[in-house]
Amino acid sequence: MHAVGLVTEYNPFHNGHIYHIEQAKKITNADVVVAVMSGNFTQRGEPTILDKWQRTRAALANGVDLVVELPVFMAVQPSHRFAAGALQLLNDLQVTDVVFGAEHPSWDFSKLVTAERHFNEKSFEQFNATYATQFNQQLNELTGHQLTDPNDILAFAYYKAIIDNQYPIALHPINRLGSQYHDQTVTGTIASASAIRRAVELHEAIDRVTPAETATALAKLKKLPKWEQLYPLLRNFLIQTPVEELHQIYQMAEGLEYRYREAAECELTFQGFIHRVKTKRYTYSRLLRVCLYAVMEITNSQIAQAGAHPYLHVLGFTERGQGYLHQVKKKVEYPLLTKIGQDEHDGLVNLDYRAGKLYQMFTDVEQDVKHAPIIVRKGN
Amino acid sequence: MHAVGLVTEYNPFHNGHIYHIEQAKKITNADVVVAVMSGNFTQRGEPTILDKWQRTRAALANGVDLVVELPVFMAVQPSHRFAAGALQLLNDLQVTDVVFGAEHPSWDFSKLVTAERHFNEKSFEQFNATYATQFNQQLNELTGHQLTDPNDILAFAYYKAIIDNQYPIALHPINRLGSQYHDQTVTGTIASASAIRRAVELHEAIDRVTPAETATALAKLKKLPKWEQLYPLLRNFLIQTPVEELHQIYQMAEGLEYRYREAAECELTFQGFIHRVKTKRYTYSRLLRVCLYAVMEITNSQIAQAGAHPYLHVLGFTERGQGYLHQVKKKVEYPLLTKIGQDEHDGLVNLDYRAGKLYQMFTDVEQDVKHAPIIVRKGN
Numbered sequence: 001m002h003a004v005g006l007v008t009e010y011n012p013f014h015n016g017h018i019y020h021i022e023q024a025k026k027i028t029n030a031d032v033v034v035a036v037m038s039g040n041f042t043q044r045g046e047p048t049i050l051d052k053w054q055r056t057r058a059a060l061a062n063g064v065d066l067v068v069e070l071p072v073f074m075a076v077q078p079s080h081r082f083a084a085g086a087l088q089l090l091n092d093l094q095v096t097d098v099v100f101g102a103e104h105p106s107w108d109f110s111k112l113v114t115a116e117r118h119f120n121e122k123s124f125e126q127f128n129a130t131y132a133t134q135f136n137q138q139l140n141e142l143t144g145h146q147l148t149d150p151n152d153i154l155a156f157a158y159y160k161a162i163i164d165n166q167y168p169i170a171l172h173p174i175n176r177l178g179s180q181y182h183d184q185t186v187t188g189t190i191a192s193a194s195a196i197r198r199a200v201e202l203h204e205a206i207d208r209v210t211p212a213e214t215a216t217a218l219a220k221l222k223k224l225p226k227w228e229q230l231y232p233l234l235r236n237f238l239i240q241t242p243v244e245e246l247h248q249i250y251q252m253a254e255g256l257e258y259r260y261r262e263a264a265e266c267e268l269t270f271q272g273f274i275h276r277v278k279t280k281r282y283t284y285s286r287l288l289r290v291c292l293y294a295v296m297e298i299t300n301s302q303i304a305q306a307g308a309h310p311y312l313h314v315l316g317f318t319e320r321g322q323g324y325l326h327q328v329k330k331k332v333e334y335p336l337l338t339k340i341g342q343d344e345h346d347g348l349v350n351l352d353y354r355a356g357k358l359y360q361m362f363t364d365v366e367q368d369v370k371h372a373p374i375i376v377r378k379g380n
Numbered sequence: 381m382h383a384v385g386l387v388t389e390y391n392p393f394h395n396g397h398i399y400h401i402e403q404a405k406k407i408t409n410a411d412v413v414v415a416v417m418s419g420n421f422t423q424r425g426e427p428t429i430l431d432k433w434q435r436t437r438a439a440l441a442n443g444v445d446l447v448v449e450l451p452v453f454m455a456v457q458p459s460h461r462f463a464a465g466a467l468q469l470l471n472d473l474q475v476t477d478v479v480f481g482a483e484h485p486s487w488d489f490s491k492l493v494t495a496e497r498h499f500n501e502k503s504f505e506q507f508n509a510t511y512a513t514q515f516n517q518q519l520n521e522l523t524g525h526q527l528t529d530p531n532d533i534l535a536f537a538y539y540k541a542i543i544d545n546q547y548p549i550a551l552h553p554i555n556r557l558g559s560q561y562h563d564q565t566v567t568g569t570i571a572s573a574s575a576i577r578r579a580v581e582l583h584e585a586i587d588r589v590t591p592a593e594t595a596t597a598l599a600k601l602k603k604l605p606k607w608e609q610l611y612p613l614l615r616n617f618l619i620q621t622p623v624e625e626l627h628q629i630y631q632m633a634e635g636l637e638y639r640y641r642e643a644a645e646c647e648l649t650f651q652g653f654i655h656r657v658k659t660k661r662y663t664y665s666r667l668l669r670v671c672l673y674a675v676m677e678i679t680n681s682q683i684a685q686a687g688a689h690p691y692l693h694v695l696g697f698t699e700r701g702q703g704y705l706h707q708v709k710k711k712v713e714y715p716l717l718t719k720i721g722q723d724e725h726d727g728l729v730n731l732d733y734r735a736g737k738l739y740q741m742f743t744d745v746e747q748d749v750k751h752a753p754i755i756v757r758k759g760n
Contacts (some may be wrong), residue, residue, distance in 0.1 A: 232741060236613045239737045240677040265737065268744060297620040357619045357645065361612060364648060 001324055004030035005095035005169070006064070007086040007158070008037045011048045011197070012218065013058035014210045016176075016190045021063035021218035024099035027172050032324045033060055034066045034095050036086045037315070038075040040367060042357040044081045045288035047225035050217050051363055055373060056315040058213035060376035065321035067374075069313040072355040073306040075296075076289050078131075080149075083157030084164075089312060091167040094328045098171055100158060103149035104115065109159040115142040117159070125155055127254075128280045152178060197209050200224065225362040227291065231270035233361075234295040238264035250293040250303045251286070260294065296354055311335045311348050316374030340368045381704050384410035385475035385549070386444070387466040387538070388417045388517070391428045391559045392598065393438035396556075396570045401443035409550050412704040414446045414475050415439055416466045417695070418455040419732055420739040420747060423462045425668035427605035430597050430742055431546050433754060436695040438593035439758035446700030447692040447754075448473065452735040453678070453686040454522035456669050459530075463537030463547075464544075469692060474708045478551055480538060483529035485553035490541040495522040505579045507634075508660045519682075530629040532554060533605040580604065607671065611650035614675040620645035630667070630673040630683045635738070640674065676734055691715045691728050696754030 004024045010017060021033055029359035039052045039060070048055065057069040074085025090098060102109075119138045133152075136146040155173050162169055186199045190211040199206045199358045200218050207215040223229075238260050242301065256277070263276035277287055292298075311334050317325060329336055337344060345353035345368060356367025382402045390397060417439070419432045428435065436447040438482035454465025460573060470478060478487065482489075491712045499518045512533075517525040527533045535553050542549055568577045571589040580598050587595040603609075618640050624639035643656035657667055672678075675700070689700055691714050709716055717724060725748060736747025 108416065163382070233613050233616045235740075236738060237617070240734055268740065295616065295620075354620055358616060360648065 001031040001327060002028075002097075003032040003034045003066075003093070003095045003324060004028040005090035005093065005098045006033065006035045007070075007083065007085075007090070007098065007100060007154070008059070009042050009048070009193070010035075010036045010037055010055040010059055012044055012050050012210065013055055013062065013191050014191065014193060014196055014214060016192070016209075017059070017127060018062050018211065019190070020099070020101065020174075021293075024079075024097075024109070024173055025063075025200045027099055027174070028097040028170075030097060032320055034068065034090065034093055034324070035064045036070045036089050036093075037070050039069050039072055040355055041072055041076050041292055043075055043077065043079065045076050045290075045292040046227060047359060047362060049200065049225060049231070050214070050220070051359060051365060051367060052315055053365070053367075053371065054213075054217045056374045056378065058211060058217070060316050060318055060321070060374060061213045062211045064318075066093075066317045066324055067315040069352065071305050071306065071311070071313070071349070072296075072351050074310075076292055078286070078289075079153050080157040080160065083154055084161040085310075087158060087161040087165070087167060087169070088186075088310060089334070091165070092310070092332050093312065094331055095169060098158060098169055100151070100171075100173060101176035102151045102155040102173040103176065104152055105153075105155075105175055105290075107145065107152070107157050107173075107209060109171075109173070110163065111113075112139065112143055112145060112147070112156055113160045113163050115139060118142060130281065130283050130286075132283065138355050187232050197202045197224070200207055203297045222225060223362070225359070226270075227288070228270045228362055230291075230295055230358070231273065232360075234270075235264045235273070237295060237297070239278060246294070248299045248301075249290070250298050250300050251290050252294065254281075256282075256290060260290070296358060298351065302351065308353050311337055313349060313352065314342070314373050316335045316376065318376050318378060322375070338373050339370060341370070345369060381412040381707055382408075383412040383414045383446075383473070383475045383477075384408040385467075385473065385478045385736075386413065386415045387450075387463065387470070387478065387480060387534070388415045388439070389422050389428070389440055389573070390415075390417055390435040391422055391573050392430050392590065392594045393435055393442065394571065394573060394576055394594060395659060396572070397439070398442050398591065399570070400479070400481065400554075403554055404429065404477075404552075405443075407479055408477040412445045412700055412702070413443060414470065414473055414701075415444045416448050416450045416469050416473075419449045419452055421456050421672055421737055423455055423457065423459065423706060424561075424665045424760055425672040426607060427602070427610070427742060429605060430594070431739060431745060431747060432695055433599045433745070433747075434593075436754045437756065438591060438597070440629075440696050440698055440701070441593045441745070442591045442753060444698075446473075446697045446704055447695040449695050451686065451691070451693070452676075452731050453585055453683050454690075456672055457568065458669075459533050460537040460540065464541040465533055465690075467538060467541040467545070467547060467549065468690060469714070471545070471549060472714050473692065474710050475545050476709055477533065478538060478549055479554060480530045480531070480552070482535040482553040482554035483556065484532055485535075485555055485686070487525065487532070487535075487553075489536050489551075489553070490543065492523055492525060492527070492536055493543050494521065495519060498522060506745060509662065510663050510666075512663065577604070581623060586623070598627035603742070605739070606650075607654075607668070608650045609741055610671075610675055610738070611653065613738075614650075615644045615647075615653070617674060617677065626674070628679045628681075629670070630678050631670050631679050632674065634661075634670070634740045636662075636670060640670070676731070676738060678731065682731065686731050689724060689728060691717055693717045693729060693732065694753050695721070696756065698756050698758060702755070708744070718753050719750060721750070725749060 086095040123217055140146050147156055186195050186209055196206050201224055243257050259277045263273045353368045381578050418658045421427055520526050527536055565576050566589055575585050581604050639657045647653040733748045
């Protein structure tokens with residue numbers, strides 16, 4: 001059996017994802033679909049609308065054969081680290097192909113990766129512009145292209161990861177179907193994840209654009225997981241912790257600890273807080289990620305330690321996925337974890353475990369301890 | 381002018397407190413009544429039902445002339461430290477007398493203090509009994525008395541503080557009036573503070589047992605400040621913080637950090653949490669105080685540093701109290717603070733400032749920054 005890999009968040013899993021899975025199988029003739037998926041927090045540092053088990057169940061019921069968690073220290077990262085982490089795991093899982101959507105699938109992304117090698121590092125020292133803006137200034141000068149669309153940015157990062165690490169994986173950028181990522185309306189049978197989240201918030205129907213598993217889980221949702229609910233925890237941490245300890249928090253760089261502390265002291269709502277810390281230097285995504293690192297008290301050394309010990313936490317599989325696991329389990333380099341016991345949650349998967357405990361602000365469901373993988377069996 | 385001092389929590393201020401003030405003036409012929417009052421958290425480590433400014437206003441409108449905050453590092457302490465801190469401030473404020481209620485005002489508390497000097501320290505090493513139980517075993521052997529009632533325990537602590545420090549202050553224990561402290565019903569015109577808090581929770585009338593200032597403030601209360609609301613903050617801190625750092629928290633002794641961590645991991649409610657950490661070794665009060673130290677991240681070294689730098693934070697005064705302040709301001713040893721600026725909230729009053737920020741979980745009202753003292757002017 002050979003496998004195609006997908007890099008996913010499934011926030012939530014919807015009909016566009018089903019199309020993506022079908023395309024991936026068609027293009028690659030793969031026997032098995034392996035998804036690496038963010039856990040309970042997204043790349044942007046936000047809590048997912050459904051927990052990782054609910055999202056896994058929906059994916060397995062609709063074409064994915066094996067779901068492996070992208071650990072929080074790889075997932076909640078700028079796109080290049082997010083992509084690199086996902087491909088690192090997919091490569092260890094022996095996938096031969098990765099299929100992904102891009103706004104410009106016809107671009108020669110390898111060429112853009114090569115161009116980046118000729119960037120002038122000095123030019124990134126403008127403190128009144130984001131890294132992305134400065135990156136695009138240079139890319140544009142060298143290639144005439146700019147990476148401004150989110151999936152193009154990820155596509156670039158996948159190529160870079162493959163080239164840098166010489167992974168034996170073929171990459172297949174494809175067109176994205178239907179609604180654009182930022183479209184905020186739900187029409188037809190395909191809608192973007194953000195449009196679906198917005199519709200849920202407005203109590204609008206979403207069952208035409210998602211499979212039943214997603215619609216059912218969303219129907220049971222009492223309250224949308226949002227940063228507003230985590231803000232009291234973040235605020236208290238930022239106020240009570242000595243500023244020199246705040247400085248140890250991952251990515252709390254360049255004096256951000258003072259901005260965060262001051263904003264926490266003044267602002268009683270998360271919206272007020274995040275607007276107050278915003279500068280031209282940083283995107284909201286970057287600032288949200290630092291919020292998560294802070295509320296989880298994740299330090300630079302914790303990230304370094306976690307990064308040195310990758311693992312494969314299996315969230316679920318179909319019978320076909322189980323067969324594939326049997327096929328590759330002796331070939332994978334990283335520990336393959338199915339059930340998380342005391343040893344793992346204190347050790348290897350500690351950051352995911354703590355992320356799960358934080359996610360219990362939104363759900364009573366225990367996220368990691370002794371949680372068995374989801375198994376979806378299908379009729380023939 | 382000479383002043384009588386009162387050690388108070390006023391949680392909330394009620395008619396029994398008015399009686400206490402009247403008795404204090406009558407017994408001592410004092411011109412001025414000075415109250416040292418816990419801030420936004422009580423000796424037991426619980427949030428007060430009204431904030432310190434609301435309680436100050438009620439006290440000043442009903443017989444107290446000057447209210448000074450008992451800093452959180454003195455207030456949220458076992459009774460002997462609470463009492464010692466309060467008398468330390470009252471002594472610096474030049475009061476000549478202190479009047480307080482006791483269950484057995486006729487006892488010779490000085491004699492009990494002398495008896496304690498002959499205690500056998502070894503006997504306190506029973507880990508299946510609270511300190512209080514072991515204390516009373518020894519006291520009973522030596523004097524035939526036991527300190528089991530809360531105000532007797534405080535009375536003992538006042539005498540001990542006076543004797544140990546040779547403060548030139550006369551102590552006057554008096555009978556407590558009306559409802560016992562632990563009575564849970566509101567009848568007549570006098571009720572205990574705990575009965576009043578319970579009545580407020582049950583939406584029962586309390587205006588016959590409190591002055592108008594208290595009744596009005598309580599009527600506006602949307603939700604009773606309770607540990608349940610702080611629990612998500614405590615739980616997250618206990619889960620996200622490395623256990624060796626938890627061990628640095630003040631009074632997180634004898635392996636309590638492991639009990640607290642484990643209970644936080646398992647329990648989604650504060651009630652579940654506090655029952656799970658309870659042992660025969662510790663009272664609920666002790667465990668609640670450790671909860672507050674933990675959620676405020678107060679370390680042993682922070683307490684030691686704060687204790688070395690006492691201050692007098694004036695919460696409010698009447699014209700008479702203002703006159704008294706003028707009289708004593710050159711005699712007091714500790715800094716006399718009226719308005720809290722950036723220097724103070726980062727420095728001297730940092731712990732109170734942080735307690736006030738935590739108390740904003742219950743109120744939108746800024747507790748310390750630039751808050752001027754309450755001034756109550758009376759007709760002649």
